[in-house]
Amino acid sequence: MTPQPVVRVRDLTKTYGRTTALHGVSFDLEPGETLGLLGPNGAGKSTTIEILEGHRDRTGGEALVLGTDPRHGGLDWKARIGIVLQTSAEQGTSTVREQVAHMAALYPRSRDVDEVVAAVGLEAQASTRVRALSGGQRRRVDVALGIVGDPELLFLDEPTTGFDPEARRRFWDLIRSLSGDGTSILLTTHYLDEAAQLSDRVAVVTEGRVVAEGRPDEIGSAAARTPLVRWSDAGGRHEERTADPGGLVARLHGAGAELRDLEVVRPSLEDVYLELVAEAATS
Known part of the structure; x- marks a missing residue:
């Protein structure tokens, strides 16, 4: 039982x-x-x-x-x-x-x-x-x-x-x-x-x-849990959300971009929680 x-x-x-x-x-x-x-x-x-x-x-x-x-x-x-x-x-x-x-x-x-x-x-x-x-x-x-x-x-x-x-x-x-x-x-x-x-x-x-x-790693929307890649190059500062941050970084390097200040930010439970609370306050 x-x-x-x-x-x-x-x-x-x-x-x-x-x-x-x-x-x-x-x-x-x-x-x-x-x-x-x-x-x-x-x-x-x-x-x-x-x-x-x-x-x-x-x-x-x-x-x-x-x-x-x-x-x-x-x-x-x-x-x-x-x-x-x-x-x-x-x-x-x-x-x-x-x-x-x-x-x-x-x-x-x-x-x-x-x-x-x-x-x-x-x-x-x-x-x-x-x-x-x-x-x-x-x-x-x-x-x-x-x-x-x-x-x-x-x-x-x-x-x-x-x-x-x-x-x-x-x-x-x-x-x-x-x-x-x-x-x-x-x-x-x-x-x-x-x-x-x-x-x-x-x-x-x-x-x-x-x-x-x-589970702490599954609550919130898919968008809220999607990693954020940030980098700088000759064109300025950029950021992009992607479910495949490693692939994005590989493509940027493959394109010959001179990347600076590269970081991959994976949303924490706190990030998702704050979004949920904000959404509830405006709904």
């Missing part, structure tokens, strides 16, 4: 008085998959996530998380879910290990505390009070708290905001290892390179609608 999606969303709507935040959002998250939910501020990402976590009621449509309507999810259901919010871990007097151990005790099935602390790269800081950690280290505590209950599904909301580049890449390695262990992950991020690195698929949400969904 085909496994059921970990998250199934169909025609999800949410209104606040006369304001509609979600206009029929639909997507699936498959077992063991990482789905990047992308969109500008106010697009409806946070509203969608809060509905799926059971923290906000929907106005219409269908939402199933681990086979359960989030509105009716009990303690057993919540124990199967890990949540890493945008806000950092509390900065109290407890140590890293104490805080993770306290969270582990709340779950019927939890991971080994010391293994979790090591997995997030805080083994050397296990006896350090959380308030004494750097911002990036506190964020790792957030992740430890989110995964110590051994969740089947992990919600990551802007997980690397404020990270320096080195800390972000270490965090990416951690998320890849969780995904490799079979954890299903729903990720929201404003960093498009992060989404491209971590996501098996992405869904772009803008103005409360999903405007594109698919």
Whole structure:
């Protein structure tokens, strides 16, 4: 039998008085998959996530998380879910290990505390009070708290905001290892390179609608994904979009052109994303 999606969303709507935040959002998250939910501020990402976590009621449509309507999810259901919010871990007097151990005790099935602390790269800081950690280290505590209950599904909301580049890449390695262990992950991020690195698929949400969904290298129009070749010669500066940039460069050289400043620009996920958002704003 085909496994059921970990998250199934169909025609999800949410209104606040006369304001509609979600206009029929639909997507699936498959077992063991990482789905990047992308969109500008106010697009409806946070509203969608809060509905799926059971923290906000929907106005219409269908939402199933681990086979359960989030509105009716009990303690057993919540124990199967890990949540890493945008806000950092509390900065109290407890140590890293104490805080993770306290969270582990709340779950019927939890991971080994010391293994979790090591997995997030805080083994050397296990006896350090959380308030004494750097911002990036506190964020790792957030992740430890989110995964110590051994969740089947992990919600990551802007997980690397404020990270320096080195800390972000270490965090990416951690998320890849969780995904490799079979954890299903729903990720929201404003960093498009992060989404491209971590996501098996992405869904772009803008103005409360999903405007594109698919692998990071397949969303958007064919034109938006077509490489751009730029060069200079005696006639000035030129550029041309082509699906065969190598062939174009070979033809230019074959024609005897003296090329300068030659570059082949392959559109990134960010390029395609910005075009999708711009198109949605004018449609």
